[in-house]
Amino acid sequence: MTTLKIATIQYGLTDIHSAEHYWELMAEKLQEAVRQEAELVVLPEYVTAHLLSLVPAMDNEEACRYLDSFTTVYRNFFQHHSKETDMVIVAGSHICQEADGYVNTAFMFFPDGRVETQNKFHLTPEEKHRWLLKGGDSLNIIHTRWGKAAILTCYDIEFPEIARIAAARGVELILCPSYTDSAAGYHRVRHCCQARAVENQLFVALSGIVGSLPVGRPQIDEGHCQAGVFAPCDVPFPNDGILMSGRLNENMAVYTTVDFSELHKNRKHGVVAPFYDRRPDLYEREEKARV
Template sequence: MKIAAIQMRSISGHIEKNKLKGLKYVYDAIRKGADIVVLPELWSTGYNLSKQTFLKHQKSTETIVQECRQIAKEFGVVLVVPFIDKKEEDLFIAVAVIEKSGEILQVYHKSFLWNKENLKFKHGANHFEPIQTSIGKVGLLICYDMEFPEPSRILTLRGAELIIIPSFFSFESEKRWDIQLPARAIDNTVFVLGVNAVGEGSCGKSKLINPKGALVHECSRLSEEILLCDIDLNDIHVIRKKIPYLNDLDPSLYPHIM
């Protein structure tokens, strides 16, 4: 399976320009054979906006998701597309998983909000349920969600093979990004894909980590790039025979999952 992560620089508030750039990268990844393509957190809006501005652009981000459904169906590719969701008067940082058929399999709302995000968005419902896609069982987190070990563990115990984390991780948090992504992979013996932005103070370095916690590929800190890698999900079973964390886990720690 070939996976692609789009590391891009968004212009805050310029929805159309961000959309055109992001979709150009998506098409490039598809031409290069990607089976699944992932965009970074808040890619279509930019990150440093007021609540009023996010609210203004919310409908436009939903429209982009609908465009991505057509792309997924036309080219037979799974797309993971962050957007802004709205329920009644509440805004959520969200991600849609779109199947090759164009069907939206799941919309995930960010559960843990960082700092001033709490003033703009509502917390998601801590619903950590992996999605069965045509390319494997995928778990979704968004940025700060990754910094807590429990969501990744719950996704793994429920069958996730690849945990995808669209993000806007800052230079100030770069060391945590470098430590926590491999930690989530090795603790759970799963593949982890962190998809970060560049610009607006974000540190880039989108990366793919294998189930041994080893770095497969990493983008630069400053450049827009497409991370494109082949992975074999069967590697998970091989590695778990050598590193039996999940077999040795006490099921009483997770009574409602194990």
């Protein structure tokens, strides 16, 4: 299988009046993707934080406990809808509890019932010092019917080392669910998504939260994003490497079909080959010299 139709979501914060209403809206987004014949859906980081708008403002520890209370419902909902729709669903990320504390975990649901997870590696200062989350310490290379994928959540994409490791292990699609509450934060993540696509000669799919809540919460108030799917800036792809992108900060889904055979052509016949033309010996020598 060389082609894959991706739906990457600009998830709009709206006024919801119950948890049931939230899940109904989520089901509507998934049904829209079905009508567009998407095979993979990518939802944003912290997508379930929208549920915090249903309760009075909490401190971060209370918010973690509250969001974790939805973990069983969250898993059951997306497992059911993945099977019913025959779509692979990257259900954004969700705060859940592990033995040593709370983690920001991205979940990927498959129609056959398989569930893959990836804890966010690189935590922002807010996540470390205010949320008191624990960072991930193991990269999950996810095998799919179209090839290998990896999930690098938001801030993770700003670190080229982990993306290069994923690429060296055969990953050709990086999935980047994000939540950025400022234009600067969005542009950092967006530019790094495109940089990772260029330097590793692979595809990157970015999703994010947009809009604002009528009454904000300390953990989520507004979002900035222009979701998209990116490729190397080289033949046979568009000059700017943008396969498709949404309209800035609008509540919408972005659909595009990626062709992995074109990626293989790029790696063999591109004008440049940054995936292959690395100089590890040079980098190692210079790193030692710096010390």
